[in-house]
Amino acid sequence: MTANLLRLPSGSVVDGWHVSRELGNGGFAVVYLVEKNGKPYALKVARHRDASGDDKQTHARMVREATTLLMLNHPNIIRPQGHGYAETGNMYVALEYVDGWTLAEWKERKHPTIHEILRVFVKLASALSYMHERGVLHRDLKLVNVLIRKSDGEPIIIDFGCATYSLAEDLTEEGLPPGTERFRAPEQFKFLREHKNEHRARYAFKVADEIFALGVMLYELLTDPRPAENRPRIAPNNPLMPPPPVRRVNPRIPLALSELVERILSRDPSQRPVDTDALRRELEEHLERSGAEYMVPAHAPSEQWPSEPSGVGGPPGVPSNDLRSRKVATKTLAAGAALVVALTAVVTFWRVSGDVPSPIPDHSAPPMTSPLDMSLPSPAPIVLPPATDVGQKEGSTVKMTTPEVPTQERPTRVRNKVSAAECAGLSLVAALAAGCPSSQIRPESFTCPAGAARAMVNELHWEHLDRFYLVLDDRHDREGKTWFTPGSEVVGVVPKMKGLDRRQLEVAPPGTRFYGKAYYLKKGFDGDPSLLVRYDRVKLPGQDEQPICFVVEGRSYGFKDGRVQASNSNVGTVVERWP
Known part of the structure; x- marks a missing residue:
């Protein structure tokens, strides 16, 4: 269990609150269904603790949430039932269960x-x-x-x-x-x-x-x-x-x-x-x-x-x-x-x-x-x-x-006259006009958001055009080729291997995980679309997630049923904009 991503298993006890199951989680906290004195409650636990280098200030937000709720007493507003700290140091707020x-x-x-x-x-x-x-x-x-x-x-x-x-x-x-x-x-x-x-x-x-x-x-x-x-x-x-x-x-x-x-x-x-x-x-x-x-x-x-209960057909008389x-x-x-x-x-x-x-x-x-x-x-x-x-x-x-x-x-459409490969080579506007399915549309150009640009410089110490080697989709082996579905989410990972350069070992070491989506890029070398993966978040080992702008462009080796085949390991680039 880490301080920045707290997970309480069923049966855990926090200050007398007995955890039954997780109800949901977000960027700032995780919410659990708990029981105390035979009654159900909701327990909201900060994802970070006070001393964990919390860039999102989730601990401070939890303190402010508790303070806010204590200022309120209205029948249509959730009521607080207590607050404190888990053993890991993460702050919690207990709430009435609705x-x-x-x-x-x-x-x-x-x-x-x-x-x-x-x-x-x-x-x-x-x-x-x-x-x-x-x-x-x-x-x-x-x-x-x-x-x-x-x-x-x-x-x-x-x-x-x-x-x-x-x-x-x-x-x-x-x-x-x-x-x-x-x-x-x-x-x-x-x-x-x-x-x-x-x-x-x-x-x-x-x-x-x-x-x-x-x-x-x-x-x-x-x-x-x-x-x-x-x-x-x-x-x-x-x-x-x-x-x-x-x-x-x-x-x-x-x-x-x-x-x-x-x-x-x-x-x-x-x-x-x-x-x-x-x-x-x-x-x-x-x-x-x-x-x-x-x-x-x-x-x-x-x-x-x-x-509820499930009805059959429409309203009577119709x-x-x-x-x-x-x-x-x-x-x-x-x-x-x-x-x-x-x-x-x-x-x-x-x-x-x-x-x-x-x-x-x-x-x-x-x-x-x-x-x-x-x-x-x-x-x-x-x-x-x-x-x-x-x-x-x-x-x-x-x-x-x-x-x-x-x-x-x-x-007016020309969908029947446009092949999947041709769709992949079109811009978004042209592809829509041609009647191409959206999954075959390449991404439009973008400029790196200011928050990501600052995080890469100040937190990650990355530089523009830094190049890092990674496995594009950690569900598949590093060696060989993988089928990618455009629009699907992928998680890349830096593998433990010899040959990584010193720069990468310092700022994107093995175990670094990249989160993003796969897209078609353009017509490839043989007329088929090639692959582009845009990663917008990264998590280095032992650190918090950071927003990034990192792209990988890969040659395709096949195209079938709206999917493109490409190598599952490649080198990506830190970018300020794309293309």
């Missing part, structure tokens, strides 16, 4: 009415207003950070790992505070663009940011029948392409409510409700005057997963042929949304504004696609079909698929 669903799971399982969704958000706004009156900002509101308790349906705000309060020490070393990209207000990205060359610039998180995040949550519940499902969706904070109004996506939503959500998600913070108490009052007014149109499920049960027609229509409209997402991916595939300060990476979830960088050309206007299924679960890993678009709406 047996419930995340907001997204609740929406899918219980098929709530519009009225029931509004009731939940009135309580969330009330809890946030209580927090804000005490100078506390959550800073990471999202669907998975609100639980709906199964016993009484009450919403509970959880995970205050990113929270702060008035006069708290600033733990952020990047431009933005830690958080989830999809729920950040657009003005945060505007701040990064305007201060891209000011490394000391820090964004001042405000109540307006919290209101926007709550608006994203409400938008997704009202527009997405399956918000917990992993699939591509339009970024709601995209500065060049605001999300379509709720009512256009879902005609079931009353116009007045749709207009309120549109105002909450305004690109202009001054157009949003002035504070969370004002938002609570507006939501309550909708509840008070809600009529029959608010008493129906936000989406037809036929569009959602079966409720003929089965009508249900089939409705499903076909939904599928067609979803295809239109998928096309929009594919076009959006043209400018969001890589975060090209790499020289701006980046937020602290949240490794508790797969990486998110960033909103558009204003330095990119604006895409052509896109008209969304009504009732389109949009929105994206935070932290989801997305695999783009070719949408099924009806013949009369299908854009």
Whole structure:
């Protein structure tokens, strides 16, 4: 067991808390289900201890989280039950255990009415207003950070790992505070663009940011029948392409409510409700005057997963042929949304504004696609079909698929005339236009993010164009050739062997692990695509993970079923940009 990545096995005891199992883990902490005096609790343990060279300051964040929770006492906010230190020195906070669903799971399982969704958000706004009156900002509101308790349906705000309060020490070393990209207000990205060359610039998180995040949550519940499902969706904070109004996506939503959500998600913070108490009052007014149109499920049960207990078929009284027609229509409209997402991916595939300060990476979830960088050309206007299924679960890993678009709406394509090898040689824009599957698209160029550049120089002591030998995928032998699937995650490792040069032995010794993804690069020597692996994180033996920019380009020896064959050992390069 290491200090920086604590793992408590089942049966362990920490200050009388008996560990049952792990509930989840993130970049800052690991959460366990524990038992004490016959009652269940959640135990959140910092991933680093105070004296472990904690570059993410997870110990300090745990201290601040405990301090924040002790300032709060609200029925819709998770309650602390104690705090202390494990034997390894890692700080922990004990919390009440909430047996419930995340907001997204609740929406899918219980098929709530519009009225029931509004009731939940009135309580969330009330809890946030209580927090804000005490100078506390959550800073990471999202669907998975609100639980709906199964016993009484009450919403509970959880995970205050990113929270702060008035006069708290600033733990952020990047431009933005830690958080989830999809729920950040657009003005945060505007701040990064305007201060891209000011490394000391820090964004001042405000109540307006919290209101926007709550608006994203409400938008997704009202527009997405399956918000917990992993699939591509339009970024709601995209500065060049605001999300379509709720009512256009879902005609079931009353116009007045749709207009309120549109105002909450305004690109202009001054157009949003002035504070969370004002938002609570507006939501309550909708509840008070809600009529029959608010008493129906936000989406037809036929569009959602079966409720609990599992049901069969659609709602009573609806003929089965009508249900089939409705499903076909939904599928067609979803295809239109998928096309929009594919076009959006043209400018969001890589975060090209790499020289701006980046937020602290949240490794508790797969990486998110960033909103558009204003330095990119604006895409052509896109008209969304009504009732389109949009929105994206935070932290989801997305695999783009070719949408099924009806013949009369299908854009001109030459997919049948373009070989897989030719697809691999195209840029992202050209490949999408040619109808190539996304897995055959090579990565776009990128500039190394400022955080990674600093870590390589200050922490790793790497230099531009340093070259290190490694095994590209540690699941396979060093000798011989390996089949790589584009888009798949790979973990490389420096092997123990003779012949490594002195420079590598000093700064990337045996046991160093590289984390990244494999991609097609271009047409190879024999007309087949060759391989590129981009590693964006590294962990040296006995040290913490660091962000990096490191690429390996390898010759291909075969191409079959969308995979490329290449040597599993090669030399990679430290880069400032690629290509």
